[in-house]
Amino acid sequence: MARYGMVIDLNTCIGCNACTMACKAEHATPKGIFWAKVLEKEVGKFPAARRIFLPVLCNHCKNPICQEVCPTGATYKRQDGIVLIDYDMCIGCRSCMEACPYGPRAFYESDGAYYPGERTAYEKSQQDFSEGVVMKCNFCVERVDQGLDPACVVTCVTECRVFGDLEDPQSEVSRLVADKKARPLLPEKGLEPSVFYVGS
Amino acid sequence: MAARIDEFLIGVKPQREWGWLVISYLFLGGAGAGLFLISLYIDHAWAGLLGISVLVLGTLLLFLDLGRPERFWRAFFRPWSSWISRGCFFITLMVLFGALQIAPGLGFLWENGSALGSVIKAVSVAAAVLVMIYTGFVLSPSPAIPFWNSALFPVIFFVYSLLAGIDILILASPFLPGAPLDLVSLERLQIYLALACLLLVLSHLSVMSSSAVAARESIRLLTRGRWGLLFLGGVIVAGLVVPLALSWAVLWKSQAQAVFAFTVILALLRLFGDYLFRFLVIRVGLYDPLL
Amino acid sequence: MIAPGEKEDVWIHSICDMCYAACGILAHRKDGVLVKIEGDPDCPASEGHLCAKGQAALIGLYDPSRVKAPLRRTNPQKGIGVDPKWEEISWETALDILTDKLTKLREKDPRGLLVSNFDHTASTYFIGGAWAVAFGTPNHHWTGYYCGNYLHSSMYLTNGSFHSDFDLDYCNYVILLGNQQGFMGGLNANVSARKMAEARKRGMRVVVVDPIGTNAAAKADEWVPIRPGTDGAFILSLINVLVNELKCYDREFLTHRTNAAYLVREDGSYLKEGRDGKPLVWDLKSQGAVPFDQADIETALEGSFVAGGEKCQTAFQTIREHVKGYTPEQVAPITTIPADTIRRIAKEFGEAARIGSTIVIDGKVLPYRPVAVNIYRGAGAHKHGTHTALSVQMLNMVVGAFYVPGGHRGINLVGPSGAWMPGQTAEGLITPPAAIGRAARYYDFEDKRPEGMELHELFPVSTNRSSMNQLNLQDPKMFGLPYTIDVLMVCRRNLMMNNVNPAIMAETIKKVPFVVTFSTHLDEVAELADLVLPEALSLERLDFFPNTLTHTMSPATGQFYWGLRQPIVAPRGQARRWIDVLFEIADRMGFLGELYGLLNVKWGMKEPYKLDPAKHYTMEELYDRWTKSLFGPERGLEWFKENGYHKVPRAVEEKYPGPFIKPRFPIYFENMLRAKKSVAKVAAQIGREWDTGDYQVLPEWKPCPAYKDGTPPYDLYVVNFKIPFHSLSITTQNPWLNDLSEHNPYAYKILINTETGGRKGIKDGEEIWVESVAGKVKGQAKLTECIHPEVVGIAGVFGSWAKGKPVAKGKGVHFNSLLPISLERVDPVSTGVDSCIRVKVSRAA
Ligand SMILES: Nc1nc2c(c(=O)[nH]1)N[C@H]1C(S)=C(S)[C@@H](COP(=O)(O)OP(=O)(O)OC[C@H]3O[C@@H](n4cnc5c(=O)[nH]c(N)nc54)[C@H](O)[C@@H]3O)O[C@H]1N2
Numbered sequence A: 001m002a003r004y005g006m007v008i009d010l011n012t013c014i015g016c017n018a019c020t021m022a023c024k025a026e027h028a029t030p031k032g033i034f035w036a037k038v039l040e041k042e043v044g045k046f047p048a049a050r051r052i053f054l055p056v057l058c059n060h061c062k063n064p065i066c067q068e069v070c071p072t073g074a075t076y077k078r079q080d081g082i083v084l085i086d087y088d089m090c091i092g093c094r095s096c097m098e099a100c101p102y103g104p105r106a107f108y109e110s111d112g113a114y115y116p117g118e119r120t121a122y123e124k125s126q127q128d129f130s131e132g133v134v135m136k137c138n139f140c141v142e143r144v145d146q147g148l149d150p151a152c153v154v155t156c157v158t159e160c161r162v163f164g165d166l167e168d169p170q171s172e173v174s175r176l177v178a179d180k181k182a183r184p185l186l187p188e189k190g191l192e193p194s195v196f197y198v199g200s
Numbered sequence B: 001m002a003a004r005i006d007e008f009l010i011g012v013k014p015q016r017e018w019g020w021l022v023i024s025y026l027f028l029g030g031a032g033a034g035l036f037l038i039s040l041y042i043d044h045a046w047a048g049l050l051g052i053s054v055l056v057l058g059t060l061l062l063f064l065d066l067g068r069p070e071r072f073w074r075a076f077f078r079p080w081s082s083w084i085s086r087g088c089f090f091i092t093l094m095v096l097f098g099a100l101q102i103a104p105g106l107g108f109l110w111e112n113g114s115a116l117g118s119v120i121k122a123v124s125v126a127a128a129v130l131v132m133i134y135t136g137f138v139l140s141p142s143p144a145i146p147f148w149n150s151a152l153f154p155v156i157f158f159v160y161s162l163l164a165g166i167d168i169l170i171l172a173s174p175f176l177p178g179a180p181l182d183l184v185s186l187e188r189l190q191i192y193l194a195l196a197c198l199l200l201v202l203s204h205l206s207v208m209s210s211s212a213v214a215a216r217e218s219i220r221l222l223t224r225g226r227w228g229l230l231f232l233g234g235v236i237v238a239g240l241v242v243p244l245a246l247s248w249a250v251l252w253k254s255q256a257q258a259v260f261a262f263t264v265i266l267a268l269l270r271l272f273g274d275y276l277f278r279f280l281v282i283r284v285g286l287y288d289p290l291l
Numbered sequence C: 001m002i003a004p005g006e007k008e009d010v011w012i013h014s015i016c017d018m019c020y021a022a023c024g025i026l027a028h029r030k031d032g033v034l035v036k037i038e039g040d041p042d043c044p045a046s047e048g049h050l051c052a053k054g055q056a057a058l059i060g061l062y063d064p065s066r067v068k069a070p071l072r073r074t075n076p077q078k079g080i081g082v083d084p085k086w087e088e089i090s091w092e093t094a095l096d097i098l099t100d101k102l103t104k105l106r107e108k109d110p111r112g113l114l115v116s117n118f119d120h121t122a123s124t125y126f127i128g129g130a131w132a133v134a135f136g137t138p139n140h141h142w143t144g145y146y147c148g149n150y151l152h153s154s155m156y157l158t159n160g161s162f163h164s165d166f167d168l169d170y171c172n173y174v175i176l177l178g179n180q181q182g183f184m185g186g187l188n189a190n191v192s193a194r195k196m197a198e199a200r201k202r203g204m205r206v207v208v209v210d211p212i213g214t215n216a217a218a219k220a221d222e223w224v225p226i227r228p229g230t231d232g233a234f235i236l237s238l239i240n241v242l243v244n245e246l247k248c249y250d251r252e253f254l255t256h257r258t259n260a261a262y263l264v265r266e267d268g269s270y271l272k273e274g275r276d277g278k279p280l281v282w283d284l285k286s287q288g289a290v291p292f293d294q295a296d297i298e299t300a301l302e303g304s305f306v307a308g309g310e311k312c313q314t315a316f317q318t319i320r321e322h323v324k325g326y327t328p329e330q331v332a333p334i335t336t337i338p339a340d341t342i343r344r345i346a347k348e349f350g351e352a353a354r355i356g357s358t359i360v361i362d363g364k365v366l367p368y369r370p371v372a373v374n375i376y377r378g379a380g381a382h383k384h385g386t387h388t389a390l391s392v393q394m395l396n397m398v399v400g401a402f403y404v405p406g407g408h409r410g411i412n413l414v415g416p417s418g419a420w421m422p423g424q425t426a427e428g429l430i431t432p433p434a435a436i437g438r439a440a441r442y443y444d445f446e447d448k449r450p451e452g453m454e455l456h457e458l459f460p461v462s463t464n465r466s467s468m469n470q471l472n473l474q475d476p477k478m479f480g481l482p483y484t485i486d487v488l489m490v491c492r493r494n495l496m497m498n499n500v501n502p503a504i505m506a507e508t509i510k511k512v513p514f515v516v517t518f519s520t521h522l523d524e525v526a527e528l529a530d531l532v533l534p535e536a537l538s539l540e541r542l543d544f545f546p547n548t549l550t551h552t553m554s555p556a557t558g559q560f561y562w563g564l565r566q567p568i569v570a571p572r573g574q575a576r577r578w579i580d581v582l583f584e585i586a587d588r589m590g591f592l593g594e595l596y597g598l599l600n601v602k603w604g605m606k607e608p609y610k611l612d613p614a615k616h617y618t619m620e621e622l623y624d625r626w627t628k629s630l631f632g633p634e635r636g637l638e639w640f641k642e643n644g645y646h647k648v649p650r651a652v653e654e655k656y657p658g659p660f661i662k663p664r665f666p667i668y669f670e671n672m673l674r675a676k677k678s679v680a681k682v683a684a685q686i687g688r689e690w691d692t693g694d695y696q697v698l699p700e701w702k703p704c705p706a707y708k709d710g711t712p713p714y715d716l717y718v719v720n721f722k723i724p725f726h727s728l729s730i731t732t733q734n735p736w737l738n739d740l741s742e743h744n745p746y747a748y749k750i751l752i753n754t755e756t757g758g759r760k761g762i763k764d765g766e767e768i769w770v771e772s773v774a775g776k777v778k779g780q781a782k783l784t785e786c787i788h789p790e791v792v793g794i795a796g797v798f799g800s801w802a803k804g805k806p807v808a809k810g811k812g813v814h815f816n817s818l819l820p821i822s823l824e825r826v827d828p829v830s831t832g833v834d835s836c837i838r839v840k841v842s843r844a845a
């Protein structure tokens, strides 16, 4: 069985946020909610200062604590490692948000339309969630199931995001994880993320 | 829209999901269960009823906090992994068995003292204890928020719940039907419990002060930062140290008949400290920086 | 277009219009609703990737605040924030009003029409120009405060093309001087970002010289913070170190491919063979001066000589002496860049150039100079910006990194299959191919009284004198033009947001009796208009080739290509394409035939596709004819709709024309002497004192006016920079990009160095005022280590105030409100408006 994962090259990422917007466009996420984000940080003092970009998304952990704490079973892990939320089951208790150290989840409380008034025809046709639930990156399962790469990967202008099967030693992600000492975020939390980073 | 915008920055981030509804539940749920437990100890059915009512009120708030309250029943579906799911059972058990347990005392249903009665009592006691501690397990196993990631929480919550339960009892005592309460012995109990709280809280802080970045920041917020005054002044001094000292001074030595007004003031102080403690614990929940 | 409710699921080829990079997109339409936009993998500009703006274009299509019908002003009072009291009218009425105005104007004096539009729609833009010519006005190029004034002029002059670019395929060391090429800014942003990433993985070093720690600086191997407006000194110092200290220069290239060996007299002019003959060089074999192109000579690159009894020296000798005034020690206190850093960068640059090395590409042996210094908007947007840009070009030439693998290059100097080639002056110097050069006259000047609003004759070396429109409108008597502007027509140009000083701009626009705008939104300009015509959004439009080979198609795209912007959904409400409306006006006014005639020439229409001036064509028919005329009968409009792109690979000679063409590149600007004389004559004709001091054979660093006003209270410089997820003002009304910007730590903020802020008692996140002599703006302070301590940074073109742009309104900070405009504050050669200004900051408390 596959275990899907992603490797992001931080040396190459330029912080352009194309991924952020591609994810939004792919999933019509509500106002204020981003499944993909690019976080920033400054290191060093002027003039030896530098900004660092860190693209983040759900890590689709091997040990997803979000699933463990979820009281309804709304959060579940597929055979291929993709961690998903069943929006019809979620009760919006947000314990998954509290439990995950990575912050990819968002509670869609209400009023997520981007323009005042009614939702646009696009939002109506693309949103498969309702208010009052928690949502997060779904590894573009709708694309992956068709054999496509996730939206953020496809659009990434520097091609610094690679998606693939971590279980397949021939895949590019596996090779990157093997050769380049790719590491996940906060490995000490023990969740075994499937998203890895190379470079800095 | 004046909602706080979470900037896309790498750094220590506060949890923002759990607010006053959850905090109030933690407080009321624990206190209600604690009160119920004490009611068994002092064998006072009306006190037991009060305890159950407080728990139900707290649970109602928790229910209101859900994004989709009408689907609450789904929360019972994962007891083998989720402490929240387990909590749902604990609450249900406590309410059901507690009701059965106190029914005879209120003149309903069945005769006390049967074998079934012991089972009911045992289950309700167990359920009450679990209600008091499970919220600690909701917080503690999560590696996300280091300040919460401590085995002490279930214990702290247990002791604080008892403390609060008794305080509510003290406050309610004039209105409670049934046998009059022995406020002095209750107040004595509070001295031990408050002392235990103080020791537990301080040891939690000392353990956390050598923990992850976010935990240290939580401690900073509690002791020197934004919440310093409320924590040190409110939780520690007003909520624990002052009642302890006064209680000690007045009750321990002199066998004097406690004045109701005196215990009321102490109870209010402790309840204030207890609520504040739950509030601050939740508010200073911080995530570690991702890089 | 399908009827709503009908079932379908299609992906349509089209082209993004969120910036002029014109990336190919595939638009996913489901049951009549656009549900996703993705990069078109077949498009050489996007290669299947889209930036944040391109992705976000989708939601903009659904904006309820779009203009849906023609509107007429009923409130005669005009001003910022004054409600025009719009009245909805029919297109018929609107066009009647407009044609009536235009017909009267055309009878009176057609020059009284001023058209202002911008080139995102590329070839469509050029139709606008042809339309204006057919109408009879020379005034159709008001692009205001603009990136290109100094840039395009300097590039036309030195590399014969419209733009500055460099070869990311081979470059190993690049200095980005105040620009973010390769980091989602500049030319063909997407493919350039991809190639930049590749190049950096390959080990290319990137040195970013910028007062602000931009996204480019974040990824650079070295960020060199510089004091604004001092880049000229820095570059001249690098040249000095290279040619005088390290003796590192490409002798071969300089001698044979530039005018560096030309002999110049003491007054700076060429020593020529007779009065109008060819410039001479010194032949070491015969020890005498001979025409530069004489065969079998051994040309001296350096030295002073006596020829024909006159003292002379090579241009290169002059250059070497000229740059001696720019030692790193002298330049360090000007730029704030330490002398060792300057010296080290010069050394690294020189070494990386591998002078003398060659590379074989497609069987051709070519010089290999994998270095470049690139300039675009930031470093040059200053008074004397032309000098800065010319210094940059000199540096590229000194190491021979000019149109060869790895080095600097312009945009498509040579057309597909040699469709166009650069020209050559009598002096052997390059001139832009006719297809590229717009009114570029660098070597012969007409000393006549200016007639157009842009005053071309007063700025003969500039290709875009747009800021002069503003000055002329402000004070019509200033240059004594024989007419005034009666009608201003604006399309896709935000003269209020993107120009400097909106307060003055509003007064200026108010002076024009009739203002018509083609608008998608009631933006800041529409607020001052008399008539607003609803314009279709790009996703609803058919546009002629959006990326023009001659102007904005970076060779990084690998192939020459032609693509189509086709509508994905029908225009909202009564919106129409502005260019369609122009054709209709021409028809109503009776000059459609003339317009067709001009287009026949402009597009080089071949039989049988030539337009018949007696006929009418729809936009689709025009397009169809043009594409067939270009590529043959099988490549009509339908073919493009189906297939997306017509592509032609670039041959080596087209990618790296340097070694293959004859004309030389000027590194010594003798023509400036002639320009100077011409300008003086023109100025005398209009009776004005004129500063011709910047017409010099060699660039110098001169301080902007702001450089010396460093006295309190105006103790800091303010600098503007672009961010990867916004383009100019057009993206600010996009709610997704706004959402992102609100979460971004920098976009909507005022950046101040932590220490500087601390000194002024400013805390992070606090509201502050930034104030210059021209205006003041308020915003949230962001204390950062990533900015020069003397600088305040404000991103983008934010701070909209138009009610018709509710998403953008009040978001971020409007930089341009801080800039003044006056003749003293424009670059005297190119008219570029100086964006160097001192400010003070204070807590808004
Ligand atoms: N502060 C600041 N000012 C700048 C710059 C900067 O970086 N910062 N950059 C400068 C540069 S480099 C340039 S090139 C200029 C560019 O200046 P402009 O060409 O004025 O730039 P835009 O912001 O693209 O303005 C486009 C206007 O067209 C409208 N619009 C968008 N799409 C359409 C459409 O499909 N049809 C029609 N009819 N209208 C449309 C928008 O609402 C907007 O008002 O600005 C210059 N000014």
Ligand SMILES: Nc1nc2c(c(=O)[nH]1)N[C@H]1C(S)=C(S)[C@@H](COP(=O)(O)OP(=O)(O)OC[C@H]3O[C@@H](n4cnc5c(=O)[nH]c(N)nc54)[C@H](O)[C@@H]3O)O[C@H]1N2
Residues within 6 Å of the ligand: C019, C020, C147, C148, C177, C178, C179, C180, C181, C184, C185, C186, C187, C189, C209, C210, C211, C212, C214, C226, C227, C228, C229, C230, C231, C376, C377, C378, C379, C380, C382, C719, C720, C721, C722, C723, C724, C725, C726, C727, C728
């Ligand atoms: N994402 C995005 N891409 C764009 C555009 C956009 O708006 N957004 N606009 C397009 C257009 S119209 C243009 S013209 C190009 C412009 O492309 P660039 O020239 O790459 O754009 P800017 O970011 O404006 O670059 C200016 C830089 O110069 C710096 N700077 C300012 N003053 C000085 C100075 O005195 N010296 C030095 N060394 N640096 C200085 C600024 O801090 C800023 O980082 O980008 C095009 N592409």
Ligand code: SF4
Residues within 6 Å of the ligand: A057, A058, A059, A060, A061, A063, A064, A065, A066, A067, A083, A100, A101, A102, A103, A104, A105, A136, A191
């Ligand atoms: S990153 Fe968080 S939300 Fe995602 S799978 Fe891991 S634990 Fe769950």
Ligand code: SF4
Residues within 6 Å of the ligand: A069, A070, A071, A072, A073, A074, A075, A085, A089, A090, A091, A092, A093, A094, A095, A096, A097, A133, A134
């Ligand atoms: S919010 Fe939804 S997904 Fe998260 S734990 Fe609760 S029920 Fe599960």
Ligand code: SF4
Residues within 6 Å of the ligand: A022, A023, A024, A026, A035, A036, A057, A058, A136, A137, A138, A139, A140, A141, A150, A151, A152, A153
């Ligand atoms: S994988 Fe898909 S859902 Fe996840 S961040 Fe990328 S685009 Fe969004």
Ligand code: SF4
Residues within 6 Å of the ligand: A012, A013, A014, A015, A016, A017, A018, A019, A020, A038, A055, A155, A156, A157, A158, A159, A160, A161
């Ligand atoms: S699209 Fe790629 S380069 Fe841009 S921010 Fe996202 S990961 Fe980084």
Ligand code: SF4
Residues within 6 Å of the ligand: C016, C017, C018, C019, C020, C021, C022, C023, C046, C049, C050, C051, C052, C053, C054, C055, C188, C189, C190, C727
């Ligand atoms: S670079 Fe420009 S044209 Fe390309 S996707 Fe981005 S906004 Fe659109």
Ligand SMILES: [Mo]
Residues within 6 Å of the ligand: C146, C147, C148
């Ligand atoms: Mo520009």
